[in-house]
Amino acid sequence: MRLGIISALHEEQAGLVEAMERPSRLIHGMREYFVGQLWEIDAVCVLSRIGKVAAAMSATTLVEKFGVTHILFTGVAGAGDKTVRVGDIVIAESLVQHDMDASPLFPRFEVPLIGRSHFQPDLQLSMRLSVAAHDFLEQDFMEAIQRQDQMAFQLEQPRVHRGLIASGDQFVNDRLRLEAMNGALPGLVAVEMEGAAVAQVCHELNVPFAVIRAISDNANENAAHDFMRFVKSVAAQYAFYITRRLCRELRDAPLQPRIDSAGT
Numbered sequence: 158m159r160l161g162i163i164s165a166l167h168e169e170q171a172g173l174v175e176a177m178e179r180p181s182r183l184i185h186g187m188r189e190y191f192v193g194q195l196w197e198i199d200a201v202c203v204l205s206r207i208g209k210v211a212a213a214m215s216a217t218t219l220v221e222k223f224g225v226t227h228i229l230f231t232g233v234a235g236a237g238d239k240t241v242r243v244g245d246i247v248i249a250e251s252l253v254q255h256d257m258d259a260s261p262l263f264p265r266f267e268v269p270l271i272g273r274s275h276f277q278p279d280l281q282l283s284m285r286l287s288v289a290a291h292d293f294l295e296q297d298f299m300e301a302i303q304r305q306d307q308m309a310f311q312l313e314q315p316r317v318h319r320g321l322i323a324s325g326d327q328f329v330n331d332r333l334r335l336e337a338m339n340g341a342l343p344g345l346v347a348v349e350m351e352g353a354a355v356a357q358v359c360h361e362l363n364v365p366f367a368v369i370r371a372i373s374d375n376a377n378e379n380a381a382h383d384f385m386r387f388v389k390s391v392a393a394q395y396a397f398y399i400t401r402r403l404c405r406e407l408r409d410a411p412l413q414p415r416i417d418s419a420g421t
């Protein structure tokens with residue numbers, strides 16, 4: 158396997174690049190790609206940059222130019238539902254582009270000419286990720302996140318959720334807008350700006366992928382408050398520890414080959 162790791166922000170990527178063995182750095186399309194090994198897994202790290210087009214470009218290049226066989230997206234997101242709290246972890250079960258609307262030509266949210274609105278991540282990779290996230294919270298969290306940051310963000314017994322992630326070219330910082338989205342998209346757990354674009358690319362190129370997000374805010378009027386402090390002191394640690402657990406697990410027990418839809 159060759160794992161493409163897309164991080165949303167520099168702070169989340171830095172620890173992974175530092176941990177990389179025999180890294181080489183290549184510049185392509187205004188992005189830096191770091192190619193090497195992470196805990197004995199062949200890996201390529203890149204920043205998605207922000208928004209759906211930027212993320213789609215990073216994902217496509219990882220597959221077409223760097224030959225990755227799987228993609229992992231790590232980043233932060235706004236909570237999509239009241240049951241999801243800052244510091245919780247969300248793993249996508251499905252992804253949708255909440256700003257896709259070609260109605261009345263096509264149903265709202267449907268990606269025209271693909272015939273679907275929701276994209277499903279690879280179940281095996283997502284389940285491994287889920288185990289890594291649970292183990293992180295149970296075994297690493299207290300060591301990884303400084304006490305003062307736990308207190309500042311009121312991180313009390315963070316949880317792992319699996320559900321629908323909605324992506325769009327908008328930082329959501331409006332309670333009413335979030336409520337409308339939550340009403341239109343049952344099962345919504347998080348809002349962000351890239352995941353469903355990576356999902357569409359992976360669907361079209363038939364590449365298994367998974368998306369994990371740390372909840373940084375409640376997608377309301379306070380969403381931008383302390384955002385960078387959360388990314389640096391919390392999300393970056395989540396991304397590093399969980400990716401390390403995932404890679405070690407993939408090294409010790411590689412994924413089973415996928416059976417494609419034709420059953421071959």
Ligand code: ADE
Nearest residue numbers: 233234235328329349376
């Ligand atoms: N990423 C983190 N928080 C977000 C929000 N509120 N809206 C969109 N993307 C986000």
